[in-house]
Amino acid sequence: MTTAIHIDRFVDAKGQMCPMPVLTLARAIKELAPGQVLALAATDQGARRDIPAWAERTGNTLLDEREEAGVLTFTIRKTA
């Protein structure tokens, strides 16, 4: 069992299609303070690789990614 990470903000990007999940995430992360964590839910299958690529590029940390019933959930900590 992994210890639960406290989520500061939940972003619902379900139903959004590329490039919107990444744009929604970029917009939401601006409102976080460094160190805070947000969780993003998306149904766009492209997000599976897009979100990690975004995190890598922007220097934010992808803490967790999981899929359940077609919904991808990414947990990201704002580092930059």
Add this chain to the structure above:
Amino acid sequence: MATPTLDRTDLTLPPETERLIRERVDTLAAERLGQLVDERVAAAMRRDPARNTVAIIASKGTLDMAYPPLILASAAAAMGMEVEVFFTFYGLEIIKRGGASHLKVAPIANPAMPVPMPNILGMLPGMTPLATWMMKSRFFAKHNVATLDELLDQCREFGVKLIACQMSMDVMGVAREDLLDGVEIAGAATFLDFASTAHTTLFI
């Protein structure tokens, strides 16, 4: 207890041992130095601003071809990259006031269309509006893809620079007032200057 010390002056090595030691040190130093140089170069390349710069030329004015430049531009900007999109020729339609919502796609001579249609049908009056409507609703709206206007808003929100080609404007009789607010006007040299620093340059 006295620790054994190594008195340099007493230490004389046979020439063979000297040579072996020297060779070994050389090999290790070269390896380590090579490693350090690789690390430094990799770090410098990651820091290279060109890696974070995207230059896109949008030259087409059909509904299907307006999407790629805007999707790529907004996604790149959301990833923190510096993006400029240069709209030239038919691409100017995309950044005209009200232009984006009037873009069309013709089924004629477009064998890649999702619903293939023989050209002899495609040329009938009404087929282009039909194909346009089908693409907008079945292709895009049904799958929740943003509209071109929405993508243009996103581009602006994320700081994408939209640039209209001066020459195309002159040739096609497009005035500054015909274009959306916030669009800059420039020529090829200006764009190429920016593109020369961009790691990613796309012609669409």
